[in-house]
Amino acid sequence: xxxxxxxxxxxxxxxxxxxxxxxxxxxxxxxxxxxxxxxxxxxxxxxxxxxxxxxxxxxxxxxxxxxxxxxxxxxxxxxxxxxxxxxxxxxxxxxxxxxxxxxxxxxxxxxxxxxxxxxxxxxxxxxxxxxxxxxxxxxxxxxxxxxxxxxxxxxxxxxxxxxxxxxxxxxxxxxxxxxxxxxxxxxxxxxxxxxxxxxxxxxxxxxxxxxxxxxxxxxxxxxxxxxxxxxxxxxxxxxxxxxxxxxxxxxxxxxxxxxxxxxxxxxxxxxxxxxxxxxxxxxxxxxxxxxxxxxxxxxxxxxxxxxxxxxxxxxxxxxxxxxxxxxxxxxxxxxxxxxxxxxxxxxxxxxxxxxxxxxxxxxxxxxxxxxxxxxxxxxxxxxxxxxxxxxxxxxxxxxxxxxxxxxxxxxxxxxxxxxxxxxxxxxxxxxxxxxxxxxxxxxxxxxxxxxxxxxxxxxxxxxxxxxxxxxxxxxxxxxxxxxxxxxxxxxxxxxxx
Numbered sequence: 001x002x003x004x005x006x007x008x009x010x011x012x013x014x015x016x017x018x019x020x021x022x023x024x025x026x027x028x029x030x031x032x033x034x035x036x037x038x039x040x041x042x043x044x045x046x047x048x049x050x051x052x053x054x055x056x057x058x059x060x061x062x063x064x065x066x067x068x069x070x071x072x073x074x075x076x077x078x079x080x081x082x083x084x085x086x087x088x089x090x091x092x093x094x095x096x097x098x099x100x101x102x103x104x105x106x107x108x109x110x111x112x113x114x115x116x117x118x119x120x121x122x123x124x125x126x127x128x129x130x131x132x133x134x135x136x137x138x139x140x141x142x143x144x145x146x147x148x149x150x151x152x153x154x155x156x157x158x159x160x161x162x163x164x165x166x167x168x169x170x171x172x173x174x175x176x177x178x179x180x181x182x183x184x185x186x187x188x189x190x191x192x193x194x195x196x197x198x199x200x201x202x203x204x205x206x207x208x209x210x211x212x213x214x215x216x217x218x219x220x221x222x223x224x225x226x227x228x229x230x231x232x233x234x235x236x237x238x239x240x241x242x243x244x245x246x247x248x249x250x251x252x253x254x255x256x257x258x259x260x261x262x263x264x265x266x267x268x269x270x271x272x273x274x275x276x277x278x279x280x281x282x283x284x285x286x287x288x289x290x291x292x293x294x295x296x297x298x299x300x301x302x303x304x305x306x307x308x309x310x311x312x313x314x315x316x317x318x319x320x321x322x323x324x325x326x327x328x329x330x331x332x333x334x335x336x337x338x339x340x341x342x343x344x345x346x347x348x349x350x351x352x353x354x355x356x357x358x359x360x361x362x363x364x365x366x367x368x369x370x371x372x373x374x375x376x377x378x379x380x381x382x383x384x385x386x387x388x389x390x391x392x393x394x395x396x397x398x399x400x401x402x403x404x405x406x407x408x409x410x411x412x413x414x415x416x417x418x419x420x421x422x423x424x425x426x427x428x429x430x431x432x433x434x435x436x437x438x439x440x441x442x443x444x445x446x447x448x449x450x451x452x453x454x455x456x457x458x459x460x461x462x463x464x465x466x467x468x469x470x471x472x473x474x475x476x477x478x479x480x481x482x483x484x485x486x487x488x489x490x491x492x493x494x495x496x497x
Contacts, residue, residue, distance in 0.1 A: 029072025037068030085383030104145035220246030228261035253297025264305030419491035
């Protein structure tokens with residue numbers, strides 16, 4: 001498969017490791033307790049249920065439980081994230097809203113006072129940028145809260161705002177998945193698109209001007225491809241380096257094949273395949289095919305700019321889903337080496353558990369005595385391996401596992417530059433994978449030694465475009481070349497292209 005080298009935007013995007021935070025549950029700024037933080041005036045509103053940081057999230061009502069997390073708390077923990085190897089932070093919505101999740105905005109142009117307001121966002125942006133880290137915010141273009149002034153005006157008969165929503169003859173409004181508290185915006189109305197993304201003062205452009213770096217857009221299927229294309233054109237003229245990523249819980253190829261629009265998508269396709277394979281629901285044939293399908297359907301740029309996710313605020317946590325630390329570590333190898341941007345959900349690196357929402361939104365554990373240190377060391381090691389090899393960041397992918405016996409995912413990542421490559425083998429078989437593998441790759445020359453960065457498999461050498469694999473049962477290997485000689489180089493600088 002011959003492709004052009006990724007452009008500078010794609011390389012920069014694909015080189016990131018993004019950490020997802022649910023702001024209400026990550027940390028409280030200034031070392032305050034939940035009790036002290038929740039005593040602030042921002043929480044003096046109807047329906048608020050105040051919880052201690054260590055209390056369960058399973059008590060009703062889920063959407064109105066508050067623990068006190070805020071943006072200053074995130075800023076306080078940036079050294080922790082930097083030490084892990086994270087290069088960017090993604091926050092679920094931070095705009096004023098009645099719920100703890102904030103997907104029901106009442107004002108897109110104000111930061112919720114529970115999170116510290118706009119001043120706290122500015123402090124966080126400055127702290128991130130000082131460390132060379134980026135910030136991605138979450139935008140909901142499809143719907144708002146039923147308490148949003150736009151909707152209240154529409155219900156009251158305001159002739160201007162009535163057409164910002166859709167009502168039937170009985171006066172009932174369209175709402176997200178029939179959830180009446182979230183009325184859907186009428187994106188066919190140009191005035192709505194103006195205030196959301198088309199004009200300089202719009203939601204999307206306003207916060208980019210304030211210093212955020214990228215956007216993630218909720219429920220992309222409800223926003224639609226034509227609107228994503230129009231938004232990318234409008235935003236790209238003023239903010240050409242801003243990343244625009246959509247959420248679609250499925251196979252996203254059509255969004256890239258249509259041209260324009262979102263730069264990447266949340267790669268639920270990888271997640272579905274990975275978890276199904278580790279659970280024994282699909283075999284290695286389907287697992288290898290899933291990676292090839294993503295490459296062919298998304299295109300290299302779309303795939304590289306998409307987020308590789310294993311869990312989120314909408315799904316059970318990884319260890320809970322796969323049932324063991326060992327399988328979780330295997331999933332993390334795949335997440336960090338497959339093409340795309342790894343998205344680490346807060347707490348996964350320390351082995352936090354949790355079932356479906358709201359159990360997956362437990363407050364972050366900050367006592368090191370509660371951490372799974374093996375898990376954290378593993379995540380940190382994998383990030384370091386990825387960030388040290390350009391091929392694992394923005395390289396092409398060649399799927400090879402369906403050429404071998406057994407139950408293994410095998411793929412080669414490569415940039416086209418001599419020396420920039422990695423061969424990844426994930427052996428889920430009950431026996432060691434011992435097989436000769438032909439390598440359709442020109443820049444691992446005869447005699448080049450390959451070393452497993454994970455230390456699970458013995459060193460091997462390329463022999464006339466082939467290798468003799470020896471990977472233990474249930475183990476993974478990330479083979480990378482190195483220079484063994486004192487006075488000879490396999491990968492000469494003059495041969496770089």
